[in-house]
Amino acid sequence: MSAEFSITVEDSGERFTCPDGERVLIAMEKQGLRHIPIGCRGGGCGTCRVRVLSGTYRTRKMSRAHVSEADERAGIVLACRLIPESDLALRLAGGGEGV
Secondary structure, three states: OOOEEEEEEOOOOEEEEEEOOOOHHHHHHHOOOOOOOOOOOOOOOOOOEEEEEEOOEEEOOOOOOOOOHHHHHOOEEEHHHEEEOOOEEEEEOOOOOOO
């Protein structure tokens, strides 16, 4: 049986599940939810920027125009490229710094 992780969006308190190996934004969208803004789904637009507050994860390649190396070290990633390895708590980051 495949694992599922709980994803909490702290801004709204909303929660959804993400199957092991699935990208967070795609899992959310498949459930008909809109807790995180949706853009290109491919890591290029920056619409789905989030800060990971807790949990472990990995990411696929993201546009440095939207997520700098410093952002990434601070836990800011694109939800369309975010793959959880545990339950995650997220906060929407939008296009700005200092989230």
